[in-house]
Amino acid sequence: MSLYRKTAVITGASGGIGLAIAKRFAREGANIILAGRNEEKLERARLQVQEVKPERPEWESEEKPTHSMISAFNVSDVASWKRLLDQPAQLKQIDILVNCAGTTQRSLLLGTKPDEIDELLNVNLRGAILGCKLVGKRMAETSSRLRAGSDRNNKSGTPASTKCIINVSSLLAHRAMLGTSVYTATKAGLLGLTTSLSQEFARFGIRVNAIVPGYIDTDMTRDMANKPSLLERIPLGRFGTPDEVADAAAFLAKNEYANNCIINLDGGLSAVI
Numbered sequence: 001m002s003l004y005r006k007t008a009v010i011t012g013a014s015g016g017i018g019l020a021i022a023k024r025f026a027r028e029g030a031n032i033i034l035a036g037r038n039e040e041k042l043e044r045a046r047l048q049v050q051e052v053k054p055e056r057p058e059w060e061s062e063e064k065p066t067h068s069m070i071s072a073f074n075v076s077d078v079a080s081w082k083r084l085l086d087q088p089a090q091l092k093q094i095d096i097l098v099n100c101a102g103t104t105q106r107s108l109l110l111g112t113k114p115d116e117i118d119e120l121l122n123v124n125l126r127g128a129i130l131g132c133k134l135v136g137k138r139m140a141e142t143s144s145r146l147r148a149g150s151d152r153n154n155k156s157g158t159p160a161s162t163k164c165i166i167n168v169s170s171l172l173a174h175r176a177m178l179g180t181s182v183y184t185a186t187k188a189g190l191l192g193l194t195t196s197l198s199q200e201f202a203r204f205g206i207r208v209n210a211i212v213p214g215y216i217d218t219d220m221t222r223d224m225a226n227k228p229s230l231l232e233r234i235p236l237g238r239f240g241t242p243d244e245v246a247d248a249a250a251f252l253a254k255n256e257y258a259n260n261c262i263i264n265l266d267g268g269l270s271a272v273i
Contacts, residue, residue, distance in 0.1 A: 002028065002029065002254070003025055003028035003029055003030040003095075003096070003250070003253060003254060004028065004029035004030070004054070004056070005029060005030070005031070006029075006030045006031070006095035006096060007030065007031045007032075007033070007093060007094050007095050007096070008022075008025050008030045008031070008032055008033065008094075008095065008096035008097070008098065008253070009033045009035060009084070009094055009096070009097050009098070009131075009135060010022050010025075010032065010033070010034060010035065010097075010098040010100060011035045011036065011075050011098065011099055011100055011101035011127065011131060012035075012036055012099075012100035012101035012102055012168075013032075013034035013035055013036055013042065013045055013100065014034065014036040014038055014041035014042045014044075014045045015041065015045065015218070015219065016216075016218035016219060016220065016242055017100055017168060017213070017216060017218060017242045017245050017246070018034075018036070018098070018100040018101070018168075019034075019045050019048065019049075019242070020241075020242030020243050020245060020246040021098055021100065021242075021245070021246045021249045021250075022034055022045065022049050022068075023048065023049055023052050023246065024243070024246035024247065024249065024250050025096070025246075025249075025250065025253070026049045026050075026052040026054060026068065027052050027053070027054060027055055028054070028055065028250060028254075029054040029055060029056065030095075030096070031067045031068065032049050032067075032068040032069075033068070033069055033070075033071060033084070033087075034046055034049065034068065034069070034070045034071070035070070035071045035072075035073060035075070035084065035101075036070075036072065036073075036101065037072060037073070037074060038072065039070065039072035042070040042071075042072055043070055045070075046068050046069070046070050049068045050068055069087070071083075071084045071087065074127075075099075075101045075122075075123060075126075075127025075128075075130065075131065076122035076123060076126045076127045076130065077130075078130060078134070081130055081131065081134045081135070082134065085134060085135070085138055092142070093138075093142045094135055094138050094139055094142075094163070095139075095163050095164070096163070096164050096165075096166070096253050097131055097132070097135045097136075097139075097164075097165045097166070098165075098166045098168065098249060099127065099128035099131050099132070099165070099166070099167045099168060099190070100168045101123055101124075101127050101128075102123060102124050102168070103119060103120060103123045103124065104180075104183055104220055105120055105179065105180050105181070105182055105183040106179050106180070107179055108178065108179055108181075109181045109182065112181075112182060116182075117182050120182045120183055120186055121182070121186060124183065124186035124187065124189075124190070125186040125189045125190065125193075128167055128190055128193065129193060131165075132165055132167075132193065132197055132201075132208070135165075136165065136197070136201060136204075136206060139163040139165075139204065139206050140201070140204035140205075140206065143162075143163060143204050143205040143206065160205060161205075161256070162205045162206065162207050162256055163204075163205060163206045163207070164206070164207045164208075164209065164252060164253045164258075165197070165201070165206060165207070165208045165209070166209050166210065166211060166249055166252050166253065167190045167191075167193060167194050167208070167209070167210045167211075168190075168210070168211050168213070168245075169187045169188075169190040169191050169194075169210050169211065169212045169213075169262075170183075170184075170187040170212065170213060171212055171213065171214040171215075171264070171266045171269060171270060172184045172187055173187035173188040173190070173191050173212060174188075174212070174270060175269075175270065190210060191210055191212070191262065193208075194208050194209065194210040194260065194262065195260055198259050198260035199260075202259060207252075207256075207258060207259040208259065208260065209252040209258055209259065209260065209261045209262065209263075210261075210262045210263070211245060211248050211249060211252070211262075211263050211265060212262060212263065212264045212265065212266070212270075213240060213245050213265050213266065214234070214239075214240060214264075214265065214266025214267055214269045214270070215230070215234065215239045215240065215266070215267075215269070216239060216240045216241065216242060216244075216245060217239040217240065217241055217242070218242060221239065233269060233272060234266075234267045234268065234269045235267060235268030235269070235271065235272060236267035236268055237267075238267065239267075240265060240266070240267060244265065245265055248263050248265055251263075
């Protein structure tokens with residue numbers, strides 16, 4: 001299946017994994033809406049996405065440029081999501097939502113301030129729940145399954161095209177470490193959200209999946225990447241790259257039978273801890 005001319009909303013898209021996914025989808029020919037809190041960073045990211053040359057499918061007779069736009073907003077705010085969805089025509093139909101916005105924690109719970117707890121819950125979990133609810137409603141309204149009937153009634157043998165939501169969780173959802181209690185709770189919550197909505201949204205032709213990255217080489221983990229003791233624990237002996245996570249996101253977005261598909265991407269670390 002192709003992402004050509006589909007529209008993807010990606011939160012946390014100003015850098016790291018979110019930006020890598022945006023570039024990967026743009027290479028597949030998708031139109032990209034980059035969402036995040038910092039407008040200046042988003043604009044820099046948008047320029048990088050615009051430089052990506054899309055790969056035209058064989059069946060498309062004419063190469064068309066992809067479009068990208070930015071939306072600076074707070075993922076935990078309902079009004080911000082509604083303003084995003086009120087944008088021009090390219091957002092009338094959304095095919096893919098990637099919930100990648102996140103913030104981290106490096107403090108024991110007893111030393112974590114209540115406003116820091118609120119920030120973790122709001123950005124990492126509430127924002128994804130609101131995205132699934134509000135973007136999911138838009139997806140359901142424009143789902144091809146609603147127009148064509150369920151796959152069971154499809155006589156052509158070709159499944160109706162589906163929409164896709166991808167939640168970016170973390171290995172810490174399964175394997176916690178000191179100083180990450182609230183972060184771990186939010187990332188575990190994303191997996192629960194994924195499993196529940198994969199059942200609830202399927203009737204609307206919306207698939208819901210998750211990626212569970214281990215240590216990925218981003219600004220968030222840069223001070224940890226050269227610790228020999230940590231690298232020795234990872235069977236592959238290195239951190240992953242944002243592009244490798246983006247490859248997994250592309251698979252989930254394109255595979256029409258991937259629903260409640262939860263991909264561990266941790267270099268084998270989950271096998272040994």
